[in-house]
Amino acid sequence: MSPCRLTCRLLLSLAMLIVAAPVLAQEPVAPYATTTEVCFSPSCGACITPATPHQIFGVDCFGQAGCKACGGGEVGWNALGPIEWQRFAQGEYLGPHRQQHVPEYRLRVDDQVDFVFRVTRDRSPEPYQLNIGDTIRVEVFADETLNRELTILPDGTVVLLLIGEVQASGMTADQLREKLETLYKKYYKQPNVAVTPLLVNTKLEDLRATVDARQGVGGQVFNTRVTPDGSIALPAIGNVPVNGMTLGEVKREADERYNQVVYGIEVTPVLVTRAPRFIYVLGEVGNPGRFELVAPTTLTQALALAGSWNVGANLNQVVVFRRADDWRLLATMVDIRGALFAKQPCPSDEIWLRDSDIIIVPQSPVLQFDNFVDLVFTRGIYGVLPGQATAVQFTRIGSL
DSSP states (O other): OOHHHHHHHHHHHHHHHHHHHHTTSOOOOOOSSSSSOOOOOGGGTTTTTBOOSSOOOOOEETTGGGGGGTTOOOOGGOEEEEEETTTTTTGGGTTTOOOOSSSSOOOOTTEEEEEEEEEEEOOOOOOOOOTTTTTEEETTTTTTGOOOOEEEOOOOOEEETTEEEEETTTTOOOHHHHHHHHHHHTTOOOOEEEEEEEEEEHHHHHHHHHHHHHHTTSSSSEEEEEEETSSEEETEEEEEOOTTOOOHHHHHHHHHHHHHHHHSSEEEEEEEEEEOOOOEEEEHHHHHHSOOOOOBOOOOOHHTTOOOBBEEEEBGGEEEEEEEEEOOOEEEOOOOOHHHHHOOOOTOOOOOOOTEEEEOOOOOOOHHHHHIIIIIIIIIHHSTTTTTOOOOOOOOOEOO
Protein backbone atom coordinates (compact mmCIF):
# COMPACT_ATOMS: atom_id res chain seq x y z
CA MET A 1 0.00 0.00 0.00
CA SER A 2 1.34 3.36 -1.00
CA PRO A 3 2.15 5.92 1.74
CA CYS A 4 -0.51 8.27 0.39
CA ARG A 5 -3.25 5.65 0.62
CA LEU A 6 -2.16 4.65 4.12
CA THR A 7 -2.19 8.27 5.29
CA CYS A 8 -5.68 8.82 3.90
CA ARG A 9 -7.06 5.70 5.56
CA LEU A 10 -5.56 6.68 8.94
CA LEU A 11 -7.04 10.17 8.69
CA LEU A 12 -10.41 8.72 7.76
CA SER A 13 -10.40 6.30 10.69
CA LEU A 14 -9.47 9.10 13.09
CA ALA A 15 -12.35 11.24 11.81
CA MET A 16 -14.77 8.34 12.34
CA LEU A 17 -13.70 7.98 15.98
CA ILE A 18 -14.07 11.72 16.60
CA VAL A 19 -17.61 11.79 15.19
CA ALA A 20 -18.76 8.56 16.85
CA ALA A 21 -17.41 9.31 20.33
CA PRO A 22 -20.22 11.68 21.49
CA VAL A 23 -22.90 9.28 20.24
CA LEU A 24 -21.35 6.22 21.90
CA ALA A 25 -21.17 8.10 25.17
CA GLN A 26 -24.93 8.69 25.27
CA GLU A 27 -26.84 6.84 27.96
CA PRO A 28 -29.32 4.20 26.75
CA VAL A 29 -33.00 5.10 26.68
CA ALA A 30 -35.46 3.24 28.90
CA PRO A 31 -36.50 0.24 26.78
CA TYR A 32 -40.15 0.18 27.83
CA ALA A 33 -43.27 2.08 26.87
CA THR A 34 -46.02 0.12 28.58
CA THR A 35 -46.58 -1.90 31.73
CA THR A 36 -48.08 -5.34 32.04
CA GLU A 37 -50.68 -4.10 34.50
CA VAL A 38 -54.25 -4.70 33.37
CA CYS A 39 -57.03 -2.51 34.76
CA PHE A 40 -60.55 -1.43 33.96
CA SER A 41 -61.21 1.04 36.77
CA PRO A 42 -61.39 4.84 36.60
CA SER A 43 -58.37 5.03 38.90
CA CYS A 44 -56.22 3.97 35.98
CA GLY A 45 -56.89 7.21 34.12
CA ALA A 46 -57.29 6.71 30.40
CA CYS A 47 -57.06 2.88 30.42
CA ILE A 48 -60.64 2.09 31.37
CA THR A 49 -61.84 0.12 28.34
CA PRO A 50 -61.11 -3.41 27.15
CA ALA A 51 -59.51 -1.91 24.03
CA THR A 52 -56.91 -0.04 26.12
CA PRO A 53 -56.13 -2.22 29.16
CA HIS A 54 -52.56 -0.99 29.67
CA GLN A 55 -51.17 2.32 30.82
CA ILE A 56 -48.80 4.09 28.48
CA PHE A 57 -45.68 5.69 29.93
CA GLY A 58 -44.26 8.72 28.20
CA VAL A 59 -43.41 12.39 28.52
CA ASP A 60 -45.88 15.25 28.23
CA CYS A 61 -43.71 18.04 26.85
CA PHE A 62 -46.07 20.69 28.18
CA GLY A 63 -47.87 19.29 31.21
CA GLN A 64 -45.02 17.42 32.91
CA ALA A 65 -42.37 19.82 31.69
CA GLY A 66 -44.09 22.91 33.07
CA CYS A 67 -42.10 26.11 32.66
CA LYS A 68 -38.99 24.11 31.83
CA ALA A 69 -40.34 23.41 28.38
CA CYS A 70 -41.01 27.13 27.85
CA GLY A 71 -37.41 28.23 27.57
CA GLY A 72 -35.86 26.62 30.62
CA GLY A 73 -34.26 23.67 28.84
CA GLU A 74 -35.24 20.37 27.29
CA VAL A 75 -37.02 17.66 29.26
CA GLY A 76 -35.32 14.26 29.24
CA TRP A 77 -36.57 10.70 29.44
CA ASN A 78 -36.15 10.83 33.20
CA ALA A 79 -39.54 12.62 33.24
CA LEU A 80 -41.19 9.40 32.03
CA GLY A 81 -44.55 8.73 33.63
CA PRO A 82 -48.17 7.68 32.93
CA ILE A 83 -49.78 9.89 30.30
CA GLU A 84 -53.08 10.00 28.44
CA TRP A 85 -52.15 8.34 25.18
CA GLN A 86 -55.16 6.32 23.97
CA ARG A 87 -58.15 8.46 24.83
CA PHE A 88 -60.12 7.29 21.79
CA ALA A 89 -58.84 3.69 21.85
CA GLN A 90 -59.76 2.09 18.51
CA GLY A 91 -60.78 5.55 17.28
CA GLU A 92 -57.29 7.02 17.59
CA TYR A 93 -56.94 7.13 13.81
CA LEU A 94 -59.57 9.90 13.81
CA GLY A 95 -57.87 11.80 16.61
CA PRO A 96 -59.08 14.87 18.51
CA HIS A 97 -60.35 18.01 16.85
CA ARG A 98 -57.34 19.93 18.25
CA GLN A 99 -57.07 23.69 18.35
CA GLN A 100 -57.53 25.78 15.22
CA HIS A 101 -54.42 26.36 13.12
CA VAL A 102 -54.57 30.15 13.52
CA PRO A 103 -56.81 32.40 15.65
CA GLU A 104 -58.10 34.11 12.49
CA TYR A 105 -57.36 33.53 8.84
CA ARG A 106 -56.23 36.50 6.77
CA LEU A 107 -56.32 36.51 3.00
CA ARG A 108 -53.16 36.46 0.97
CA VAL A 109 -52.16 36.55 -2.68
CA ASP A 110 -53.65 33.71 -4.80
CA ASP A 111 -56.39 32.82 -2.31
CA GLN A 112 -59.57 31.98 -4.20
CA VAL A 113 -62.79 33.46 -2.80
CA ASP A 114 -66.47 33.07 -3.72
CA PHE A 115 -68.74 36.05 -3.11
CA VAL A 116 -72.35 34.99 -2.53
CA PHE A 117 -74.84 37.78 -3.32
CA ARG A 118 -78.18 38.15 -1.57
CA VAL A 119 -80.99 40.68 -2.00
CA THR A 120 -81.76 42.10 1.43
CA ARG A 121 -85.33 43.35 0.77
CA ASP A 122 -84.67 45.99 3.42
CA ARG A 123 -86.56 49.27 3.33
CA SER A 124 -84.55 52.06 1.78
CA PRO A 125 -83.96 54.98 4.15
CA GLU A 126 -84.21 57.44 1.24
CA PRO A 127 -86.87 57.86 -1.49
CA TYR A 128 -86.08 55.79 -4.56
CA GLN A 129 -84.38 57.69 -7.36
CA LEU A 130 -85.00 56.63 -10.92
CA ASN A 131 -82.07 55.02 -12.74
CA ILE A 132 -81.11 54.48 -16.35
CA GLY A 133 -83.01 51.46 -17.64
CA ASP A 134 -85.99 51.90 -15.30
CA THR A 135 -89.44 51.76 -16.90
CA ILE A 136 -92.10 54.32 -15.95
CA ARG A 137 -95.65 55.12 -17.03
CA VAL A 138 -96.54 58.78 -17.62
CA GLU A 139 -100.24 59.67 -17.69
CA VAL A 140 -101.65 63.11 -18.56
CA PHE A 141 -105.31 63.21 -17.57
CA ALA A 142 -105.92 66.40 -19.54
CA ASP A 143 -105.11 64.52 -22.76
CA GLU A 144 -104.97 60.70 -22.67
CA THR A 145 -103.28 60.60 -26.08
CA LEU A 146 -100.12 61.76 -24.30
CA ASN A 147 -99.95 58.69 -22.05
CA ARG A 148 -96.78 56.66 -22.52
CA GLU A 149 -94.72 53.78 -21.02
CA LEU A 150 -91.11 54.88 -21.22
CA THR A 151 -87.68 53.45 -20.48
CA ILE A 152 -85.10 55.90 -19.19
CA LEU A 153 -82.45 56.21 -21.87
CA PRO A 154 -78.68 55.81 -21.33
CA ASP A 155 -78.35 59.61 -21.18
CA GLY A 156 -80.88 59.67 -18.31
CA THR A 157 -83.76 61.21 -20.27
CA VAL A 158 -87.23 60.24 -21.44
CA VAL A 159 -88.92 61.58 -24.58
CA LEU A 160 -92.52 62.85 -24.31
CA LEU A 161 -94.98 64.28 -26.83
CA LEU A 162 -95.13 68.06 -27.04
CA ILE A 163 -92.26 68.69 -24.61
CA GLY A 164 -89.53 66.39 -26.00
CA GLU A 165 -86.58 65.21 -23.91
CA VAL A 166 -86.80 65.50 -20.13
CA GLN A 167 -84.11 64.54 -17.63
CA ALA A 168 -85.44 61.74 -15.38
CA SER A 169 -82.46 59.84 -13.97
CA GLY A 170 -81.60 60.76 -10.40
CA MET A 171 -85.07 62.12 -9.65
CA THR A 172 -87.82 60.61 -7.54
CA ALA A 173 -91.16 59.82 -9.18
CA ASP A 174 -92.77 62.75 -7.38
CA GLN A 175 -90.05 65.17 -8.48
CA LEU A 176 -90.44 64.04 -12.09
CA ARG A 177 -94.25 64.45 -11.85
CA GLU A 178 -93.90 68.04 -10.65
CA LYS A 179 -91.44 68.83 -13.43
CA LEU A 180 -93.73 67.38 -16.12
CA GLU A 181 -96.75 69.29 -14.82
CA THR A 182 -94.78 72.51 -15.04
CA LEU A 183 -93.79 71.78 -18.64
CA TYR A 184 -97.28 70.70 -19.73
CA LYS A 185 -98.87 73.87 -18.29
CA LYS A 186 -97.69 75.61 -21.44
CA TYR A 187 -100.40 73.61 -23.24
CA TYR A 188 -102.97 72.80 -20.56
CA LYS A 189 -104.24 74.82 -17.61
CA GLN A 190 -104.50 71.71 -15.40
CA PRO A 191 -102.53 68.84 -16.98
CA ASN A 192 -102.81 66.55 -13.90
CA VAL A 193 -99.76 64.36 -14.58
CA ALA A 194 -99.12 60.99 -12.87
CA VAL A 195 -95.76 59.12 -12.93
CA THR A 196 -95.84 55.43 -12.01
CA PRO A 197 -92.60 53.36 -11.77
CA LEU A 198 -93.11 49.97 -13.44
CA LEU A 199 -89.63 48.45 -13.49
CA VAL A 200 -87.11 49.73 -10.99
CA ASN A 201 -83.81 48.73 -9.35
CA THR A 202 -82.24 48.05 -12.72
CA LYS A 203 -78.75 48.52 -11.25
CA LEU A 204 -79.51 45.80 -8.76
CA GLU A 205 -80.93 43.53 -11.45
CA ASP A 206 -77.92 44.11 -13.68
CA LEU A 207 -75.62 43.16 -10.81
CA ARG A 208 -77.65 40.03 -10.08
CA ALA A 209 -77.50 39.07 -13.76
CA THR A 210 -73.72 39.47 -13.70
CA VAL A 211 -73.26 37.07 -10.79
CA ASP A 212 -76.10 34.70 -11.69
CA ALA A 213 -74.80 31.13 -11.66
CA ARG A 214 -78.12 29.33 -11.27
CA GLN A 215 -77.64 27.64 -14.63
CA GLY A 216 -74.19 26.41 -13.55
CA VAL A 217 -72.99 25.76 -10.03
CA GLY A 218 -76.11 27.37 -8.56
CA GLY A 219 -76.92 30.59 -6.74
CA GLN A 220 -75.73 34.12 -7.30
CA VAL A 221 -72.01 33.68 -6.83
CA PHE A 222 -68.96 35.46 -8.19
CA ASN A 223 -65.60 33.74 -8.00
CA THR A 224 -62.40 35.76 -7.79
CA ARG A 225 -58.76 35.41 -6.81
CA VAL A 226 -56.52 37.71 -4.82
CA THR A 227 -54.14 39.25 -7.32
CA PRO A 228 -50.41 39.86 -6.73
CA ASP A 229 -51.16 43.45 -5.68
CA GLY A 230 -53.39 42.11 -2.89
CA SER A 231 -56.75 43.11 -4.37
CA ILE A 232 -59.83 41.47 -5.85
CA ALA A 233 -62.12 42.68 -8.64
CA LEU A 234 -65.89 42.70 -8.01
CA PRO A 235 -68.71 43.67 -10.39
CA ALA A 236 -69.88 47.28 -10.16
CA ILE A 237 -67.32 48.37 -7.55
CA GLY A 238 -64.02 47.35 -9.18
CA ASN A 239 -60.82 46.58 -7.30
CA VAL A 240 -60.97 46.15 -3.53
CA PRO A 241 -57.73 45.73 -1.48
CA VAL A 242 -58.10 42.63 0.72
CA ASN A 243 -54.59 41.36 1.41
CA GLY A 244 -54.18 40.69 5.14
CA MET A 245 -57.90 41.11 5.86
CA THR A 246 -60.20 38.57 7.50
CA LEU A 247 -63.33 37.39 5.70
CA GLY A 248 -65.44 39.47 8.09
CA GLU A 249 -63.45 42.59 7.27
CA VAL A 250 -63.79 41.87 3.55
CA LYS A 251 -67.57 41.51 3.91
CA ARG A 252 -67.90 44.85 5.69
CA GLU A 253 -65.73 46.60 3.09
CA ALA A 254 -67.62 45.10 0.14
CA ASP A 255 -71.06 45.81 1.64
CA GLU A 256 -70.11 49.43 2.29
CA ARG A 257 -68.90 49.90 -1.29
CA TYR A 258 -71.99 48.27 -2.78
CA ASN A 259 -74.27 50.46 -0.67
CA GLN A 260 -72.70 53.48 -2.34
CA VAL A 261 -73.57 52.09 -5.78
CA VAL A 262 -76.79 50.09 -5.39
CA TYR A 263 -78.99 49.61 -2.36
CA GLY A 264 -80.48 46.28 -1.32
CA ILE A 265 -77.60 43.83 -1.82
CA GLU A 266 -75.19 42.17 0.58
CA VAL A 267 -72.31 39.80 -0.06
CA THR A 268 -70.80 36.94 1.89
CA PRO A 269 -67.19 36.00 1.03
CA VAL A 270 -66.36 32.29 1.25
CA LEU A 271 -62.79 31.00 1.08
CA VAL A 272 -62.78 28.29 -1.60
CA THR A 273 -59.10 27.49 -2.07
CA ARG A 274 -56.10 28.63 -0.08
CA ALA A 275 -53.07 29.84 -1.95
CA PRO A 276 -50.51 27.03 -2.32
CA ARG A 277 -47.80 26.98 0.31
CA PHE A 278 -44.45 25.28 -0.21
CA ILE A 279 -41.27 24.38 1.64
CA TYR A 280 -37.96 23.52 0.01
CA VAL A 281 -35.64 20.77 1.28
CA LEU A 282 -32.19 20.28 -0.20
CA GLY A 283 -28.84 18.84 0.70
CA GLU A 284 -28.23 15.38 2.17
CA VAL A 285 -31.77 14.00 1.89
CA GLY A 286 -33.22 11.17 -0.14
CA ASN A 287 -35.51 13.24 -2.35
CA PRO A 288 -34.68 16.95 -2.32
CA GLY A 289 -37.20 19.34 -3.83
CA ARG A 290 -40.30 21.45 -3.26
CA PHE A 291 -43.13 20.13 -1.10
CA GLU A 292 -46.59 21.58 -0.55
CA LEU A 293 -47.71 22.46 2.97
CA VAL A 294 -51.23 21.08 3.36
CA ALA A 295 -51.24 20.89 7.17
CA PRO A 296 -49.12 22.04 10.13
CA THR A 297 -45.64 20.65 9.46
CA THR A 298 -42.52 20.34 11.60
CA LEU A 299 -38.88 19.98 10.61
CA THR A 300 -38.88 16.21 11.17
CA GLN A 301 -42.00 15.85 9.04
CA ALA A 302 -40.28 17.83 6.29
CA LEU A 303 -37.37 15.38 6.33
CA ALA A 304 -39.88 12.54 6.01
CA LEU A 305 -41.40 14.25 2.97
CA ALA A 306 -37.91 14.53 1.47
CA GLY A 307 -37.19 10.81 1.88
CA SER A 308 -35.32 11.00 5.22
CA TRP A 309 -31.67 11.96 5.62
CA ASN A 310 -28.73 10.41 3.81
CA VAL A 311 -25.80 8.70 5.43
CA GLY A 312 -23.30 11.47 5.88
CA ALA A 313 -25.79 14.23 6.72
CA ASN A 314 -24.70 16.76 9.32
CA LEU A 315 -27.82 16.62 11.50
CA ASN A 316 -26.49 18.91 14.20
CA GLN A 317 -26.17 21.88 11.82
CA VAL A 318 -29.41 21.89 9.83
CA VAL A 319 -30.11 25.40 8.54
CA VAL A 320 -33.60 26.88 8.01
CA PHE A 321 -34.02 30.08 5.99
CA ARG A 322 -37.23 32.09 6.33
CA ARG A 323 -38.75 35.24 4.82
CA ALA A 324 -40.50 37.60 7.25
CA ASP A 325 -43.66 39.61 6.54
CA ASP A 326 -41.59 42.36 4.88
CA TRP A 327 -39.55 39.76 2.93
CA ARG A 328 -36.35 40.23 4.96
CA LEU A 329 -34.28 37.09 5.36
CA LEU A 330 -34.13 35.20 8.67
CA ALA A 331 -32.09 32.10 9.45
CA THR A 332 -31.63 29.61 12.27
CA MET A 333 -29.48 26.53 12.83
CA VAL A 334 -30.85 23.51 14.71
CA ASP A 335 -29.57 20.18 15.97
CA ILE A 336 -32.14 17.47 15.27
CA ARG A 337 -30.11 14.48 16.47
CA GLY A 338 -31.97 14.45 19.78
CA ALA A 339 -35.25 13.67 18.03
CA LEU A 340 -33.95 11.42 15.25
CA PHE A 341 -31.76 9.30 17.55
CA ALA A 342 -34.43 9.11 20.32
CA LYS A 343 -32.22 10.95 22.81
CA GLN A 344 -34.71 13.69 23.67
CA PRO A 345 -38.48 13.25 24.08
CA CYS A 346 -39.10 17.01 23.87
CA PRO A 347 -36.45 18.36 21.49
CA SER A 348 -36.43 22.14 21.27
CA ASP A 349 -35.16 21.90 17.69
CA GLU A 350 -38.35 20.23 16.43
CA ILE A 351 -39.64 23.54 15.09
CA TRP A 352 -42.74 24.41 13.05
CA LEU A 353 -42.21 25.36 9.43
CA ARG A 354 -43.76 28.23 7.50
CA ASP A 355 -44.55 28.86 3.87
CA SER A 356 -41.42 29.35 1.70
CA ASP A 357 -39.03 28.01 4.38
CA ILE A 358 -35.83 26.52 2.97
CA ILE A 359 -34.30 23.59 4.88
CA ILE A 360 -30.67 22.76 4.13
CA VAL A 361 -29.18 19.53 5.45
CA PRO A 362 -25.41 19.94 4.95
CA GLN A 363 -22.71 17.29 4.64
CA SER A 364 -20.88 16.08 7.71
CA PRO A 365 -17.15 16.81 8.02
CA VAL A 366 -16.41 13.12 7.36
CA LEU A 367 -18.40 13.17 4.14
CA GLN A 368 -16.75 16.41 3.10
CA PHE A 369 -13.35 14.82 3.67
CA ASP A 370 -14.40 11.72 1.77
CA ASN A 371 -15.57 13.83 -1.16
CA PHE A 372 -12.31 15.77 -1.04
CA VAL A 373 -10.27 12.58 -1.19
CA ASP A 374 -12.43 11.23 -4.01
CA LEU A 375 -12.14 14.47 -5.95
CA VAL A 376 -8.41 14.99 -5.46
CA PHE A 377 -7.04 11.46 -5.52
CA THR A 378 -9.54 9.27 -7.38
CA ARG A 379 -10.50 11.72 -10.10
CA GLY A 380 -7.52 14.01 -9.68
CA ILE A 381 -3.94 12.87 -9.14
CA TYR A 382 -4.45 9.13 -9.46
CA GLY A 383 -6.75 9.64 -12.41
CA VAL A 384 -3.92 11.13 -14.51
CA LEU A 385 -0.86 9.22 -13.25
CA PRO A 386 0.30 6.52 -15.72
CA GLY A 387 0.13 2.94 -14.61
CA GLN A 388 -2.78 3.51 -12.22
CA ALA A 389 -5.47 1.30 -13.74
CA THR A 390 -7.56 1.18 -10.57
CA ALA A 391 -8.70 4.41 -8.96
CA VAL A 392 -8.56 4.79 -5.20
CA GLN A 393 -12.04 4.62 -3.70
CA PHE A 394 -13.01 5.20 -0.11
CA THR A 395 -16.20 4.00 1.45
CA ARG A 396 -18.53 6.88 2.18
CA ILE A 397 -19.09 7.20 5.89
CA GLY A 398 -21.81 9.29 7.48
CA SER A 399 -21.99 10.90 10.87
CA LEU A 400 -23.57 8.79 13.57
